[in-house]
Amino acid sequence: MLSYDVVDVFTDRAFAGNPLAVVHGAEELSDGQLQAIASEFGLSETAFPLPPTRSGADYRLRIFTPSSELPFAGLPSLGTAWVLRTAGKLGTGRCVQETVKGLHEVVVREDGATLAGDRPVVGDYLDAAPLAGALGLFLSDVDPHAEAGVAGAGMDFTFLPVRDGAIGRARPQVGFADHVVGRGLVPVCFAGGEAHVRMFRAAGGEDAATGAAALALGVWLVDRGLLAPEGEHFVVVRQGQEVGRPSTVELHVTAVGGVATHVRVGGKVVPVAHGKIRVPG
Structure with missing residues (x-):
């Protein structure tokens, strides 16, 4: 035993x-x-x-x-x-x-x-429209202030910026996995130093909390200019409410010259x- x-x-x-x-x-x-x-x-x-x-x-x-x-x-x-x-x-x-x-x-x-986290990596920029459609969302649900795409710091994830209120309506559609690069698709609403996210795995299912996705999120936020290009940043990441398992992830990001050089996740x-x-x- x-x-x-x-x-x-x-x-x-x-x-x-x-x-x-x-x-x-x-x-x-x-x-x-x-x-x-x-x-x-x-x-x-x-x-x-x-x-x-x-x-x-x-x-x-x-x-x-x-x-x-x-x-x-x-x-x-x-x-x-x-x-x-x-x-x-x-x-x-x-x-x-x-x-x-x-x-x-x-x-x-x-x-x-x-x-x-592992070495920060910024992947491809992606068209938001098919990603939104893969989650049953409309193009009007997409936040135009940042571009969708791939980032990672140990594992890659696909990020889709959405407006407040759209995350709760997200539902993977038929053919969802065909649009996902990396482990999963993460719709994210970022405002006031706090991120509300969900993580839908390409293989199916939704996580209540995803540390590796939070690490990748820090890389994506700096690359898209949602965090200042220099300095130390702290972001509270909220996840899991929609599956009845509310979670709080602590994200620490170091940025130099508009690039995330170091990311840490805690909880x-x-x-x-x-x-x-x-x-x-």
Whole structure:
């Protein structure tokens, strides 16, 4: 039997935010067994902390959705680091996490954690009209003050700027995935230093909170001139209200010369469950 913890991430109360399963002691399990456990939990992600294989790392993290492995993600990075701290395996403060994407700094605090993103990348600019149509929205719902397109800082996402009120009406349509570059399509309404977003996965489904999308959002906001071209910025990202799991994501962005040079994402973590799960045959 393996022990596991379930935590809610990007929230200060249980049964909100995005749930994550962290499974311990999986060093000897095969890829198929890890995938079977993630499929059994059925959460957006299940995390497996393992001994590091690279110099400088405090631990290695493998991340699985119910159907595949991810090279990098924000939610499991924050949640796992916090769980390891509560188990006495990490201290409060800076640590280094190893994933398929490489080494990333995590800062663990008593109520949550913060993750440094990968190298910021700005992808293609995209026509907003087909993206809006893919979500059942009208061209009049699109915010003309910024151009749609792709950005990432560990994982790529497609961003569509929309007017206030349009996000709640978004519904993926037939052929939706054909218009998405990266892991998902993110309609975003940005005003007054706060972003209201949703994240529709290209593979289907909607996230209650998406750390990797928030990291990419910081890159996109600077590139589109929605954040000042120089300095340190803090953005509150609201997500999950539409699926009954309100989430608050803390986004920190460093901009130099109109380019995002460093992005970090943070949030609170709340324990929900602890138990045992069988090892798949």
